[in-house]
Amino acid sequence: MKITIIIADDNSFIREGMKIILNTYEEFDVVATLKDGQEAVQYCKNHSVDIALLDVRMPVMDGVEATKLISELTKAKPLILTTFDDDEYIIDAVKNGAKGYLLKNTEPERIRDAIKSVFNGHTVLQDVVLDKIKSSLNAATERESKADMTQFTERETSIMTLIAKGLSNKEISKTLFISEGTVANYISSILSKTGLEHRTQIAIYYLTGKGK
Known part of the structure; x- marks a missing residue:
């Protein structure tokens, strides 16, 4: 079966161009192109969609709000595709359930791989996007957490x-003198307790006290 995709972008040249590109891959079926987030949400509610490829800045409803509603109300997985002019939206998009965040100048093959990875249950954030997130959060890392930490063990809090x-699992394992597998197990426990989906959301939750 093909992976069904919708593309929401207020620029008709971009959305139709992306449709042409993605339909060259036999594993994809672009079932609709839409001009704003509201149309994307409505389509996902009424049809079976695997991946919702969303721009951020759109009229009527932006991609961040659409991501939140699509995540909450449908089975489609939101994947943000945008420009770096929109980097202030990154954290909000991730908090709202975006499964990936890619730049529009990404090579088609990498976009294809990202869509397939998100479809298979993974989260895709380009290194340059992760760097933006780390930069945005860096000023807050020396402050105490705003989250309710009472539900977590001392080790979970440390992690x-x-x-x-911004430490990786490997760096955390070296810092705490535990194996990477143990770190992964603790992260799984944290995700279970918070209802979050990946480590970037954990960082945002820890620093802001806000989850999805």
């Missing part, structure tokens, strides 16, 4: 602190 500082 959340290090995630918020």
Whole structure:
């Protein structure tokens, strides 16, 4: 079966061009192109969609709000595709359930791989996007967490602190003198307790006290 995709972008040249590109891959079926977030949400509510490829800045409803509603109300997985002029939206998009965040100048093959990865349950954030997130959060890492930490063990709290500082699982394992597998197990426990979906959301939750 093909992966069904919708594309929402207020620029008709971009959305139709992306449709042509994605339909060259035999594993994809672009079932609709839409001009704003509201249309994207409505389409996902009324049809079976695997991936919702969303721009951020759109009239009527932007991609961040559309991401939130699509995540809450449908089975479609939102994947943001935008420009770096929109980097102030990154954290909000991730908090609202975006499964990936890619730049529009990304090579088609990487976009294809990202869509397939998100479809298979993974989260895709380009390194340059992760750097933006780390930069945005960096000023807050020395402050105490705003989240309710009472539900977490001391070890889980330590790991959340290090995630918020941008450390990888490997770096956390070296810092805490535990295996990477143990770190992964603790992260799974944190995700279960918070209802979050990936480590970037953990960092945002730790620093802002806000989850999805």
